[in-house]
Amino acid sequence: MSAEQEQNERKRKRAAKERPRDHPKKRSKVQDGDKEVDQKAELAVVPVNDAVGNTAIVPVIKKKEKKGKKKDKTLKTTKIEVPWSISEAVGGWFLPHDPVFSPDEKFLILATRSYLQIYSTATSLLVRSLRVIRSDITSYALSESKPTQIYAATAAGLITTWDLDTGKWLGRWDIKSEIRGIAAALPAKGSQDIIFTQEAGGRHVINAQTLKTDTGASENELKQILKTEEPIQSFQVLSTGAIIVVALQNSMMIGKALPRSSTDLKELEYVWRTFKIQQDITTFHARLETQTGPIAIPQKGSSGINPDSLDLAIGCVDGAILLYNDILRKLTKIERKNEKKNEKKNEKPENIIPRRLHWHREGVASLKWSVDGNYLISGGKETVLVIWQLTTGKKEHLPHLTSEIESVVVSPSGTSYAVRLADNSLIVLSTTELKPKTSIAGIQSRRVLHQGSESSQSGTLPSVLQKSSNPVAAYGKVPMAVNPLNSNQILLPIPSSQPRSEMSDQRLPAPYLQTFDISTARHVSRQALTRNNATNFNLGPERLKLREPDVKLMQLSHDGKWLATVEDWAPPPTDVEHISENDKDAAKEQSLRREIYLKFWLWNHQKGVWSLEARINTPHLFPDDMSTCQVIDLVSHPTEVGFATIGEDSFVRVWKPKVRRRDGAVVRSATSDALYTWSNSCSIELETSIQPPETKKRPLSSSLPLAACLAYSADGSALAATQDWGFNTAPGLVHLINTKAGVVHRSLPNLYIQKLAALAFVGQYLVVVSESVTVWNLVDDELSYSHSINLNQSDYTHQNSLIHLAVNAQDGTFAVAFPSLQFDQLASKKSKAPAPKIRKASSTIIIFDPSRPKPLHSSGLPDVVMALRPTLNGSGYITLDSAAEVRIINPKSSASIPLIGPIAKPDQSLATAGEVEEEVEDMDVDDEEEVIVPAAVKDSEMTDDEIEDTENDKPVVRPEHLAQIFDVGPSFAGQSMKELFNAVVGLYARKPRVRWEQEVTVGI
Amino acid sequence: MAAEVQPLQRVKFPTGPSATTPEQKYWNSFTNDLQLSAPNNTAITSISFPPPPTRISASPPAETFAVTSGPRIQVFSSKTRKLVKTISRFSVEDVAHSGTIRRDGRILVAGGETGAIQTFDISSRAILKTWKEHKQPVWVTQWHPDKLTTLMSASDDTTVRLWDLPSDASTHTFYGHHDYVRSGAFMPKQASGLLVSGSYDQTVRLWDPRTPGKEVMIFNMGSMVEAVLPMPSATTVLAAGGNQIAVLDLVGARTLELLENHQKTVTCLALANDGKRVLSGGLDGHVKVFETAAWNVVAGFKYPSPVLSLSVISSGAAREDRHLAVGMESGLLSVKTRLSGQQKALAKEREKEMAALMDGKIDEYDKKSLKRKRGKGWEKRLRGKDYTGEGADIIIKGNDRGKIKNLANWELSLRAGKYETALDQVLESKSPNRLQDTTTLLTTLRHRSALRTALSNRDELTLQPILRWINTTLAQQPRLINLTADVILLVIDLYADYLSQSPETQQLFTDLCTAVRNGLEASQVANRVAGMVDMLVNGYA
Secondary structure (H helix, E strand, O other): OOHHHHHHHHHHHHHHHHHHHOOOOOOOEOOOOHHHHHHHHHHHHOOHHHHHHHOOOOOEOOOOHHHHHHHHHHHHHHOOOOOEEEOOOEEOOOOOOOOEEOOOOOEEEEEOOOEEEEEEOOOOOEEEEEEOOOOOEEEEEEOOOOOOEEEEEEOOOEEEEEEOOOOEEEEEEEOOOEEEEEEEEOOOOOOOOEEEEEEEOOOEEEEEEEOOOOHHHHHOEEEEEEEEOOOOOEEEEEHHHOEEEEEOOOEEEEEEEOOOOOOOHHHOOEEEEEEEOOOOEEEEEEEEEOOOOOOOOOOOOOOOOOOOEEEEEEEEOOOEEEEEOOHHHHHHHHHHHHHHHOOOOOOOHHHOOOEEEEOOOOOEEEEEEOOOOOEEEEEEOOOOEEEEEOOOOOEEEEOOOOOOEEEEEEOOOOOEEEEEEOOOEEEEEEOOOOOEEEEEEOOOOOOOOOOOOOOOOOOOOOOOOOOOOOOOHHHOOOOOEEOOOOOOEEEEEEOOOOOHHHOOOOOOOOOEEEEEEOOOOEEEEEEEOOOOOOOOOOEOOOOOEOOOOEEEEEEEOOOOOEEEEEEEEOOOHHHHOOOOOOHHHHHHHHHHOOEEEEEEEEEEOOOOEEEEEEEEEOOOEOOOOOOEOOEEEEEEOOOOOOEEEEEOOOEEEEEEEEEOEEOOEEOEOOOOOEOEEEEEEEEEEOOOOOOOOOOOOOOHHHHOOOEEEEEEOOOOOEEEEEEEOOOOOOOOOEEEEEOOOOEEEEEEOOOOOOOOOEEEEEOOEEEEEOOEEEEEEOOOOEEEEEEEOOOOOOOOOOHHHHOEEEEEOOOOEEEEEEEEEEEOHHHHHOOOOOOOOEEEEEEEEEEEEOOEEEEEEEEEEOOOEEEEEEOOOOOOEEEEEOOOEEEEEEEOOOOOOOOOOOOOOOOOOHHHOOHHHHHHHHHHHHHHHHHHOOOOOOOOOOOHHHHHHOOOOOOOOOHHHHHHHHOOOOHHHOOOHHHHHHHHHHHHOOOOHHHHHHHHHHHO | OOOOOOOOOOOOOOOOOOOOOHHHHHHHOOEEEEEEEOHHHOOEEEEEOOOOOOOOOOOOOOOEEEEEEOOEEEEEEOOOOOEEEEEOOOOOOOOEEEEEEOOOOOEEEEEEOOOOEEEEEOOOOOEEEEEOOOOOOEEEEEEOOOOOOEEEEEEOOOOEEEEEOOOOOOOEEEOOOOOOEEEEEEOOOOOOOOEEEEEOOOEEEEEOOOOOOOOOEEEEOOOOEEEEEEOOOOOEEEEEEOOEEEEEEOOOOEEEEEEOOOOOOEEEEEEEHHHOEEEEEEOOOEEEEEEOOOOOEEEEEEOOOOEEEEEEEEEOOOOEEEEEEEEEOOOEEEEEEOOOHHHHHHHHHHHHHHHHHHHOOHHHHHHHHHHHHHOOOHHHHHOOOOOOOOOOOOOOOOOOOOOOOOOOHHHHHHHOOOHHHHHHHHHHOOOOOHHHHHHHHHHHHHHOOOHHHHHOOOOHHHHHHHHHHHHHHHHHOHHHHHHHHHHHHHHHHHHHHHHHHOHHHHHHHHHHHHHHHHHHHHHHHHHHHHHHHHHHHHHHO
8 A cells, every 4th residue: 555545545534533523513713802801800810729729728817906096087087988999911922833924024013822913023122012802822824815814723722813913803713722833824725714723722733724704603613624643832834735845753744635626625625744863853944945047747646736845954852954845745755666666575664864954952942944944943052043054064053043933934025034032122134244123022031931831832841940849939039120210111131042951940040130021011232240151062072051140039139220230159069979988978078169249230321231349258157167058038228229138147247338449549440430339338247146055956057047037117217137947946036236226226026926037127027027927006006906927827837928028108108019829739648759840829919008907909810929029100010920920010090010011002003103202203303393483372362171280381282283193094195204204393392373483572 | 123243341350459540640650750958957938830821822821930948939840840041130138939920931039038029020130120019028929820021929917918010109009917928819800900919917818909908808817827729719718827738619618628637737738630630748758649629638648858849740731730840948949750652652652762772783773663653563564465366256245243342362262162182372371461361261161151161171281381371370369269169160070080190280289289288277367367357346335
């Protein structure tokens, strides 16, 4: 039996299997009216009640009644209950999907979990974002029939389509199975897209279907075209659906459509040819070479309709690239030979010898043919973009990109490459100069993927990282800061890259600083805070990945000019193996070689970067053996420049800047700014470890505090410090330090029992978060109230380190965020198992007023909060979660940070989206001119509402006026630039005539 | 985008108390001490040089300075330090005081022991004018900084007078002091001719010609005022009395600072560095340099005999400090000169040339210097420049990210991942930064987990440089002990078995043992001392 027959046979069998299952042939379209309801429902999907249900909030009120009543009364008069709201998510990671260029290359389509984001390639700005409901996007594709139409598929099986240009929602279909990939093709004769979907679940199939919008919804057809045993990695549809290339784990399948008479989908049949490859496939790209000039068609009928050759490039897990030229013809040739020889000497398709290009030392993450087929562009973990010239075998490198390459896309015209990197960013390079034209970056903070929540697309590579024993470590706090100079900006220490292939529960070191604008959802800047491997070989001699120092703590000074960071690096355990005899020794030797730096950075206005002013090596050290010890907490002085640290050595150190002087004269930099040195202005020794009364033999490490916290009071006059050893004889001792004198002024005992999480001052109250939230009134010196938090934690996870506390000084509230993690029960049953796996994680945030035991607000978030900060203008909080999404929680009445979002208005054509800005600029210029001419005063002819707004004596131009000028039609049909300009100037420069004349006469 | 490759950040050693500050380095660069003895060893009472012209249009600055000692005034060129003129037309018993050259360098004025004030034409040495109004010795004569014909004098007859060159009598006389006036000066930036004078009546007085008869301000000092110096800002005046120098604020009419750095009487004050530094000389033979922001001493000199006069002579368009001239009681004049960078290079070249000439290697020297002019590797650079290629072909262009500049050998090896070679190269190198380079490399190797790789697979010959480095570092650089210890532990771990196979290596290991033992003893002693000091400190508290 020939291969073809075999395939047909297999197909028949498969079809027979399919039949009894009564697959829904026609899929109904979801009603249009559902849309809004669904979106509301989406917000509610957040497991609010679930999370709160886990945590019992039990108010424990210990208050003297008189005082309590008084306070309640006063508060009731001043504070009105306002509902709080959670904003839409900002940021998030881009999907591991090739970015899609719009056909005119003016726009680039990327997707996050729940949004399709359309960016302008000219300005790198987000132009439009389209929300998908109910589930996460898995794949998206542009329509072939209508180039402005896009399809997006979700894991829940919904396919949604929009018009890109207007952002209009066109339709939605429910396929009722998990979609992994989607592609659209326009058949040669038809006018309707055929949508190919790769579906997962219990089976691995590729389906073809037509999805009709309006009236023809009932005529939707479905045809299964492939079903495999192995999971399908990815597939590519070529030549209007005539050829489909599918990658399995280590074999390729090429399907070729049989000629059909009508556009009826039922007639769509493919002949599948399979061949195996030695290694695992990580990526592939196929290209159809349309042959020009006279072609000798070898055999009629057998070679099919098109004489084009299919070139296939396959990237392997060992870094080799295999090139198969005209693979389809070669496969058919072998088939035909086998047919003729009648199975005597079976030639296998594996005998086709591909051309082999091997430069990558690890798996090829992505590769693409150039448009003309002469070049191959590939990228991988080496952070090098490689361009292979196939005729000569030469290659060009673009080395030292910021991070690993995850996907490469060649634009339709071939003039640019879009390169998506593993640090959640994307650059578009021009092909000629390899200079970046567009650069798009999302929030690059550490994110955590749950096992199985996201399947790897390009195949997993063997990971060199060891699994950590603590699954919670990855959720560790991110020391986010809000920039006081621009309260829309947040600063985050970020890992250099987070490749999907290496996602583990390890805490990646964060050597870089990212500045991100929440309001516009734009990346502002990125800079290195520690040494890093951006331009170095990032593997050690033992092929182990080198770890960079990790910025563990970060604080901004109150004026936003200074940044303090604490970074930590220790050699890997393998480096100290030769010294140590056992594990304990190794840990000690490792900590002896630990490098901890406290760095102070000054904001440089000219360059727009943080410049390092001072570095303090080992800010804290053990006095007995002079070895480095870790800094546990870092806080910034609220009213002056200065920071305080607490370390494992039970010392609180206060750091202050000094103007650097030499011989009495101020030392200045080249730009004649004074230079500063930082020094320890005072250090306060707290109590050291008090051994527990029952002298059990404890390991060495337990003489170090498990947790320690610092907090400044609002005026900076007091510094609260506390340490938790886990076995204190005097538990919950909080010291109040007089910062002027540098001595412990007072110590409050029993504020908590153990498992300290956070400490803060809220006005006159001291808030301690441990197993409970305790609010202590310092003026009355009594307990205000206390709530307990129940975390469903197991023994080996220290979830208390994941509890966040933030104080908003503006409205005197504080917020507590804590995770609720659900562990895999299977793993925890085994006593030997190193760590339980986290199945599901979410978190709860509760906002309190320190004077009232009842929480102001409580809500759940779908991911684990990794940073919680107050907004600096107005009341509210900013959260950053494990999906790298930022949310703002604030009372509904106050808008602290306006979320501007995409620049295109709904229903506005994308082509005109950029012009909005130009108009704004025009207005700005006119405003400036306004200042120069004598001030215009109210005109008697002005309408009432105009007078209302004329506060600063400038003429009020309402949007309607501008619209009259600009919205006359499409831009090409409108007036000339000059006319437009005159019209706008006329609008802005109109003067109340009477007053103007008066001014003139006075002047004379 | 593609990140640029930066050279490796060098390890910075902690800065200890610096032995020489840049300021000291600057003042130490006044070398080429020219020592001239005055005839008859008469004390040198005054050194002065014409102030720089205030306007650009004024005549070029006079590059001369005047030294007064005994009955004569010597005029030196500040370019060549050579004696240009000697003016000695004073009567036999007369002693000249304060010879001062006018701004344009043409006229010199001097007071004398007899009370006469004389002006001389410098080029002809002719006496232009003689005023004999003062009844007592005149110790101070000064030209007005702007006006060419105005000058002042102060005398032991307790008066301060203003003169106009053409007129025969003084234009103003200021009475007020009731003891010798031994110091005085015009205030800068004052067109009216505001004067300051210091007297043995322990006061500093400020005089204004517009309010005749009475001083405008008095500062009472604790001791007799030997020198006054107005600062260029014209709001501060320095006055030296006894071993103190007072910083007087004219705006607030108060004493800002009292500097007590000299052991004996301060006799002279001078400005330097365009008014940013003040030098003081005293009878203790010390010259001290003060900075003017917080009045700290930043440098100092010691002279063999009491200093009576001093001046920092600036020259050139930029008015850089050129000479430090100090006159002493013993009649010795010391002129120290600082060369500018260009001059220094020239002087060095000249010295080399002379040395080559003396050794008879002048030919070789010439050849070398000629070659240097053309530059190194010029042939290589030109080679192939005219090649335009053979026909059209698609050429994948090379990387245009440019070469990584100024990387040392070992850095290149490190970049290429050749850790052993890098270590060999850095240990071999003879650069002055060898210690820093080695430390940097070893720290980097530690950061990249490559220390073991770099140290392993060595034979007898290649191991020895490492052992030698360990031995010297252990003895000389105790602050690198952590790094050295790591290297030692690795070396012992790797090569302990091969210890006895080579006598040289064995010797090095023995040395290492001794070095460790010595270090141990030293640290024990240090610990003991620390304990003692702790006890003392605690006892004191």
